[in-house]
Amino acid sequence: MSQVASEHGTSRLRLVAGDNLPAMARLATEGVRVELAYLDPPFFTQRLHLRTVRHGRGGEATRSKVTAFDDRWPNFDAYLEVMEARIVAVRELLSDQGAMVLHVDPTSSHYLKVACDRIFGRDAFASEIVWRYRRWPARTRNFQRVHDVLLRYVKNPRLEPRFVQLYEPLAPSTVATWGQAKQLAAFGRDGRRVRSTRTDEASPGVPMGDVWEIGVIAPVARERTGYPTQKPAALLERIVASGTYPGDTVLDPYCGSGTTLAVAATLGRHAIGIDQSPEALRVTRERLAAAGRELVEESLATTG
Numbered sequence: 001m002s003q004v005a006s007e008h009g010t011s012r013l014r015l016v017a018g019d020n021l022p023a024m025a026r027l028a029t030e031g032v033r034v035e036l037a038y039l040d041p042p043f044f045t046q047r048l049h050l051r052t053v054r055h056g057r058g059g060e061a062t063r064s065k066v067t068a069f070d071d072r073w074p075n076f077d078a079y080l081e082v083m084e085a086r087i088v089a090v091r092e093l094l095s096d097q098g099a100m101v102l103h104v105d106p107t108s109s110h111y112l113k114v115a116c117d118r119i120f121g122r123d124a125f126a127s128e129i130v131w132r133y134r135r136w137p138a139r140t141r142n143f144q145r146v147h148d149v150l151l152r153y154v155k156n157p158r159l160e161p162r163f164v165q166l167y168e169p170l171a172p173s174t175v176a177t178w179g180q181a182k183q184l185a186a187f188g189r190d191g192r193r194v195r196s197t198r199t200d201e202a203s204p205g206v207p208m209g210d211v212w213e214i215g216v217i218a219p220v221a222r223e224r225t226g227y228p229t230q231k232p233a234a235l236l237e238r239i240v241a242s243g244t245y246p247g248d249t250v251l252d253p254y255c256g257s258g259t260t261l262a263v264a265a266t267l268g269r270h271a272i273g274i275d276q277s278p279e280a281l282r283v284t285r286e287r288l289a290a291a292g293r294e295l296v297e298e299s300l301a302t303t304g
């Protein structure tokens with residue numbers, strides 16, 4: 001398998017073509033274990049998702065639409081059944097200290113949280129992260145929907161979790177009072193909190209909370225591939241950087257345009273992507289090649 005130099009070390013990147021359920025069963029028989037699984041499945045939109053492809057440049061450019069993936073289902077129960085089987089398979093592949101992050105939207109997150117509680121155990125629930133984004137307002141007599149939900153579950157709640165503390169900037173009011181210095185909590189004789197004291201050390205910021213404000217990919221952003229539902233690299237950077245160490249392996253069984261693989265390579269993690277859409281595989285291949293990353297491609301029909 002090829003080794004690719006990244007900023008942080010070497011990354012092995014695998015892309016498996018096919019349905020992720022048999023693909024994950026195959027990985028399990030190979031003895032593969034991953035420290036993090038990120039799942040960004042179809043959201044039960046009941047739509048066929050198309051990718052707009054541009055041909056040519058400038059004024060001569062033309063556009064055509066190709067099928068990216070089909071998110072149409074007979075009913076919601078059928079969707080849940082498919083999702084639950086995948087979550088069980090993902091859990092099997094997690095290492096003892098591993099964790100899963102399931103990316104869903106508010107129309108199904110409550111059903112899938114109950115499913116995850118059943119599959120992982122309620123005590124394995126770690127976080128519900130709200131990804132809040134800004135986008136062009138929709139025409140609706142309702143509040144604008146501007147968040148997705150990321151459900152994080154650990155494989156074994158009795159073990160120290162794999163977790164790298166990330167920080168966000170100090171609040172402007174804190175900076176106004178304390179500057180960028182780290183504060184120490186102080187307590188009076190009666191044990192009650194009194195005014196904190198300032199240290200000489202610079203503060204790393206505030207330990208990151210579970211509401212993340214990250215912009216959606218701008219129409220003209222360089223990272224945009226045209227693949228529908230592509231997630232911002234900045235979102236994946238947070239997920240991968242907080243849940244793995246360099247040299248760990250990340251699994252993305254709904255790889256789409258390859259965002260997880262691209263980010264994993266930049267951060268020096270190994271990664272395995274799976275997708276059954278030829279368009280997703282094509283976009284991922286081209287994206288990683290453009291970034292100078294080597295990819296080992298396998299198809300379910302030819303592996304093993």
Ligand SMILES: C[S@@+](CC[C@H](N)C(=O)[O-])C[C@H]1O[C@@H](n2cnc3c(N)ncnc32)[C@H](O)[C@@H]1O
Binds near residue numbers: 020041068229276277
């Ligand atoms: C929401 S998109 C993922 C987008 C991705 N996170 C990105 O940043 O581009 C979901 C992907 O899952 C794939 N998919 C859906 N069901 C699948 C299955 N059973 N096996 C493999 N891939 C599947 C679709 O082809 C689609 O590319």
